[in-house]
Amino acid sequence: MRDLDPRRTVDELKELRALTGDENGAQRVAFTRKWAEARAWLQRKAESLGAEVDCDEAGNLWMSLRGQSPKALLIGGHIDSVPNGGWLDGSLNTLAGLEILRRLSSQLRREASGHGSSGRLGG
Numbered sequence: 001m002r003d004l005d006p007r008r009t010v011d012e013l014k015e016l017r018a019l020t021g022d023e024n025g026a027q028r029v030a031f032t033r034k035w036a037e038a039r040a041w042l043q044r045k046a047e048s049l050g051a052e053v054d055c056d057e058a059g060n061l062w063m064s065l066r067g068q069s070p071k072a073l074l075i076g077g078h079i080d081s082v083p084n085g086g087w088l089d090g091s092l093n094t095l096a097g098l099e100i101l102r103r104l105s106s107q108l109r110r111e112a113s114g115h116g117s118s119g120r121l122g123g
Contacts, residue, residue, distance in 0.1 A: 009099045016041065016095070017087045026081035026089045031059070038079045038091075045098060049105040065101055067108050075100060 019041060020027055020034045027034045039061060043053045046063045054062045061079075077094030 004099055004103050006099070008102075009095050012045070012095050012098070013088065013091060016091055021087060024084040026085035026087060026091075027083065028079060028081040028085075028090065029083055030080040035080050042079055042094065042098070046101065049102055050108075051101060051105070063101060065104055065108065067104075073100075073104075 016038060017026065020038045028038045029035060039059075043061060046053050046061075049065065051063045051065045054064075056062065075093075075097035077092075077097055078090045079094050081089040081091070
């Protein structure tokens with residue numbers, strides 16, 4: 001089973017900075033083009049893991065990775081930033097959550113193939 005990879009999270013933080021920052025810092029102010037680009041980037045990453053992604057009326061993205069267990073794990077965060085924010089502004093906890101989602105997705109695939117120790121995520 002694949003472990004969490006903090007280096008990948010740092011690499012994704014750098015990728016997001018390159019996508020949505022400039023020489024003044026992060027530019028992911030809510031409801032701007034850069035914010036929308038960051039959300040689309042995050043949504044693609046979550047969907048590549050098999051997560052269902054929904055958007056509510058307020059513009060929040062909800063990512064769900066369903067297993068057989070009735071248990072739930074909620075992780076909150078935000079991808080927006082203040083104008084000229086630091087490169088981690090709003091994104092560190094969100095991308096750490098993505099890494100956890102990636103780990104759980106790997107576990108679900110492994111268990112579905114019969115190589116896991118339990119038929120239930122968190123089991």
